[in-house]
Amino acid sequence: MKNFTLTMKDHEKVFLVDESKHILDSMHKNSINKAPNGCHGGGCGVCKIKILNGKFKKLSMSRKYISKEEEDNGFVLACRVFPMSNIEFEFIGKKQCKTNKEKKYGFV
Numbered sequence: 220m221k222n223f224t225l226t227m228k229d230h231e232k233v234f235l236v237d238e239s240k241h242i243l244d245s246m247h248k249n250s251i252n253k254a255p256n257g258c259h260g261g262g263c264g265v266c267k268i269k270i271l272n273g274k275f276k277k278l279s280m281s282r283k284y285i286s287k288e289e290e291d292n293g294f295v296l297a298c299r300v301f302p303m304s305n306i307e308f309e310f311i312g313k314k315q316c317k318t319n320k321e322k323k324y325g326f327v
């Protein structure tokens with residue numbers, strides 16, 4: 220198991236994560252207030268982030284939440300992404316929620 224740091228832009232939060240946990244789990248584990256209490260399975264879109272720096276592996280993501288253009292520009296769902304290096308990211312999440320289902324999850 221490898222450990223990396225996650226750095227959340229504009230919040231000066233840096234925390235240690237392991238590669239077997241997706242970024243959303245790591246945010247929750249480290250009590251990051253912006254981490255949404257969503258589905259954790261790619262089905263609601265509330266955990267959208269933009270990767271600014273770093274390598275990662277990702278599971279498939281619904282085009283309903285991440286367009287091809289967004290994906291090409293580093294937007295991902297935090298619950299579908301696993302770090303492979305130190306990562307810097309920006310939280311997008313709730314700003315992108317459009318449906319009532321998405322909005323109901325809110326933030327913890």
Ligand code: FES
Pocket residue numbers: 243255256257258259260261262263264265266267296297298299
């Ligand atoms: S928590 Fe629902 S898509 Fe990530």
